[in-house]
Amino acid sequence: MKAQVFRGVNQLSYEEVPVPAIASDEVLVKVQVVGLCQSDIKKIRYPLYEPPRIFGHETAGVIAAVGDAVTNWQVGQRVVVMHHIPCMHCIYCLNENFSMCETYKNITTTAGFTPSGGGFAECVKVPGHIVRNGGLIPIPHEVSFEQASFVEPTNCCLKAVKKAQIAPGQTVLVTGAGPIGLMFIMLVKYFGARALATDLLPSRIEKALQVGADAAFDARNAELSAKVQAVTNGLGVDTTLLAVPSEKAFFQALDCTRKGGKILFFAEFPDEVEIPINPNILYRREIDLMGSYSSSYRLQALSADLVFNKRIDVEALISDHYPLQDLAAAVDRAVQPAAETYKILIYP
Template identity: 40%
Template sequence: MPTQVANSESLVTAALSSTMRAAVYHNINDVRLETVPVPSIGPGELLVRIATCGVCGTDLKKIHLGSHSAPRIFGHEMAGTIVAAGKGVTKFALGQRVMVYHHVPCGQCYYCRKNTPAQCPLYKKTGATAGFEASGGGFAEYIRVMDWIVAGGGVVAIPDGVPFEQAAFIEPVNTVLKGVKLLNLRPDDTVLVIGQGPIGLMHAVLAHRLGARVLTSDLYPERHAIAAGFGLTNPIHAGEENVADRVKSETEGRGADAVVLAVGGNALIKTAMDACRMGGRVMLFAQTQHGEATFDPGAVCVDEKTLLGSYSSSFDIANEVSDLVFNGYRNGFDLTRLISHRFSLEDAIQAIDVASHPKADSMKIMIEPVPGRGGE
């Protein structure tokens, strides 16, 4: 029997186990490691064994703020191996390594036609689950990928030689590239990116790849050191210097052509606006909770500064993102270098805690149901 077929059959046998381990959300700051049923699949669906899943800031907000009903299993930056396929699935094979998006837009509704796919009603419906109400499910051993995700391009085959961990960055890279494109950067632009966690660093790298001069702001020198490894060599140490003043000193007093606010603190909106030149753009990327914040309306009207936002991914650039992530693994865009911590699923609660309390030495936190498989 060929090795590939034998391996696929062994994976299917493992997948047919009736139970699995998962980190289950029950209430605000209440996530428990539990044994739950392996989700069953229907026609057109896939069952994927998770190899690795990143802990995203949106997962943390849901856990800490209680914005979603319980119980749920979160996690959506995920990659793994297909272990079962429903009737009618012809594009994918057992044993195939894949990355899974948890949202797919319809491409036809009013919002899709207006190029705001994150507002599409279908896109707002999550199509991957490890049980309970669909919420991604990557903090578990297996996920069910629903038929419209499979049919709508939400499952991406991982090429040989690219590890699961690199592929798991496709969804966050998509969200970042979508935001960078909204800024309409020119090669002679100066860009300030506030925050050099994984999301902010990716914003800075992609802006830099477009030819812009990029200044990066963060409290932690350790993060600036990581950024330097990606060619970002204009750090601003936010704990030691005034960010807006430094940006103006670097731009003949004007300010940045574009500013990306990649951290969630609303108080930093003023910093971003102050650091932006007249006629420039400020993009909010991490302000995902509704509420109120203050800013100078004269800066928008009289100074003609544009305040805009970007949220979630765009399937118009999905192929571009996949090529960027896959080809970038060996060409200067190895995102696995952003991973600071790897936890087994049994230690998922600790992983969530570490991600919830970022320190100088913490960047991307990954949960791997089977330790060591994320680098395969």
């Protein structure tokens, strides 16, 4: 089968690799669509992992083979593959910090080499513990593979929204109106809150309004804080969701978030970044800082419901379609987006 093999920083090789052999409790999925995620891009462009590897994890496809011991799945079923499933019995799982679980963090879905997701290939092997514990989600017949590929990123965003306790009547600032920021806007609106957004690209500012933002601003506007205060009756927003790894965006969040409000870090910053902050700002204004990493096992069913029943319009986020052989060009496009670049989908 064909796969895009990571051979080193910015080195992707479109090559022939063996179809993974499956054990008795495993399933082989023929990949139809896989979303290109910012985490994939970081793994390709920075020296974070030893090659060779096959990345890709926002995967939707068709079951191509099942092991002898697999009883609940059949060849031909359309499925979403979740590449993270926690152990459910460690101290992190018992406290519902599923993404901190070592089993969760140890990716085991693979198309060959060191297991790394495997979606950037024609087929991906799903190990037994994922097959048995809810890591395959059936796709309803009326839902496209493109739509289904959004279940995993929806879960990640939904986890952040739930952690920030976003509720009806609140106002939320989303910094960055890329694919993740736009999904945040949709989820904020779904849960009954008002969404404000910032971005650097005029097209994305306009797109934020199209998907439901009540107001959207240029992040470089020197009057940003004043504009946010104006639309919140001088109070500031209840919560800011940092969807871009920007130090400037964080300080804007401090200026725009009300006393007693929350700032949630969603985007991953480079490790060398350190943000100086006077702790009295947090103390006197009672600002809560929090982070949200990856998805939550508890939210899988709700994430699938949001996507499959079109409670959020994930199709509005899709902008580009690339064949697997052009993955390097897709990465370049994501890093240097055109005016209308949002979510990029890859087709093995």
